[in-house]
Amino acid sequence: MVAVNRVFVAQLAGLPVFGPDGEPIGRARDVVISLRIDRQPPRVLGMVLELVTRRRIFVPMLRVMSVEPNAVTLATGQVNLRAFHQRANEVLVVGELLDAHVRLEDGSTAIVIDAAMEPTRTRDWRMTRVAARVRTGRLGRRGPVQVWRWEDITGLSVNELAGQPQGAQQLLAVFEGMRAADVASTLHALPSKRRYEVADALDDERLADVIEELSEDDQKDLLAHLHEERAADILEAMNPDDAADLLAELPEPDKDRLLGLMEPEESEPVRRLLKYSFDTAGGLMTPEPIILTPDATIAEALARVRNPDLTPALASMVFVCRAPSATPTGRYLGCVHIQRLLREPPFDLVAGVLDTDLASLSPDASLEDVTRYFAAYNLVCAPVIDETEHLLGAVTVDDVLDHLLPDDWRETGLTHA
Known part of the structure; x- marks a missing residue:
């Protein structure tokens, strides 16, 4: 009825x-x-x-x-x-x-x-x-x-x-x-x-968020439909790692033209990511994790973690580095897990609660190495450090899953209702 x-x-x-x-x-x-x-x-x-x-x-x-x-x-x-x-x-x-x-x-x-x-x-x-x-x-x-x-x-x-x-x-x-x-x-x-x-x-921000969730073919199709100036604006609004993944699939002339139309401060992190293979820690990472200097307080760290635009994985860890705090940062000092932040007095400094023993990933670490890292340490976010101990970015477990799952993982079958 x-x-x-x-x-x-x-x-x-x-x-x-x-x-x-x-x-x-x-x-x-x-x-x-x-x-x-x-x-x-x-x-x-x-x-x-x-x-x-x-x-x-x-x-x-x-x-x-x-x-x-x-x-x-x-x-x-x-x-x-x-x-x-x-x-x-x-x-x-x-x-x-x-x-x-x-x-x-x-x-x-x-x-x-x-x-x-x-x-x-x-x-x-x-x-x-x-x-x-x-x-x-x-x-x-x-x-x-x-x-x-x-x-x-x-x-x-x-x-x-x-x-x-x-x-x-x-x-x-x-x-x-x-x-x-x-x-x-x-x-x-x-x-x-x-x-x-x-x-x-x-609008550009909403479309950028949507394009990040589309398949590779749909991404390229929509980007080709847009006027080049707007396509560059959309790429600027996307997360740098997602923009780099999309640009890497385009012919070299199209990629270079779009990068040239982007604002230099927006294209620079994307260009850095494009130097790495897509199946390495450098190709998987985002260059925009939560980064604080050692004189920041626990309260400041918690305020950054509360940013609704952050994914749960990125919000699970704060990275502490010496200035400059934009990637590639000054010397990497350690990280603070969100559980530790919640247990400490708000006016204490993050420098006093650092996890300095957690191993890091090199930008050339393979997808298999990154997967083993997450399995070994039971984490959802990991620092990527270069040979001079500068933080380059962070890899999150959702980025790894996107590359591990087969292309047909959503293929159909039958279930009962």
Whole structure:
């Protein structure tokens, strides 16, 4: 029994999805419909769910037991974990319908902000309503939001959607609050045209975060779409190690041109990382760990650790060096683990609680050596030191995992719901 009679899809996106026994499956991300030649409401084929591994799968609507305001529940049976691939004549409601321009019966135009589906007596679902904002006046000013029957509007055929330029305001509203990894997964599933429109609409910082979470092929594709000046701005906003990894995959002329367009203070750490092989500690490290001088206090160290932009791995350790404190630093003195910081008086100096016995990695250490290091010391972050005892950066366990996992680790199988 379906819990509600009408579901607006943009509000559905992001809801948790559970199996019949209450076990978490993932999150609803989109709804797939099959457009018709005539203007009758299209059939809803199913939902796109995102698993905890970020893989997106397709679940037919017949497998949906209930749709409630705060969750979706699946019926008993198997869930096919094969990655979702969009077919011809299929349309993603959130990904492709939002922000589309439609025509009303009176000749006016409107912009789609949501669409609603309803169940039929045969347990089928139909996309029956479209919520759109009317454009008024010569300048197309924003008018009121109204809901129309599907058959009362035109402009949503496959060809019309592919041919018209779309904004991304409503889709970005759906992305609000989503992790960059989740937005990246959504972008990967979109057609190229829509992906580029969203990338153009995202601000530089947000787009940089999203690109860091994309596959290598998707990264290069988006970077090639952007104007070179903006591509350089995006690279500046990325973490230097991620920017270096991306640039290393480009042809030498493109790499050199983009590095030349970057601000010198932003390109310099990236150039240093590019000197190392991708499968060494130098190629894996970030040049921007938490670095303090020995006269810093425990309170200062904790304040730096609380930075929400830091990953948990980078926040697990503070490195103490003599000036200068930018990599490559002055002489490396040691590190302080976050657990130790939490146990010490806030006005004591970090110099008094250093771990000076922890082994470090050389920038030429192999991926195997780095892996053994983490396994031996049970750490999630490690210092990279050159032969003159200068700190060059830090390797985190997530960087290592990215290189250890096989390319097909997200490949599908079958599980039971």
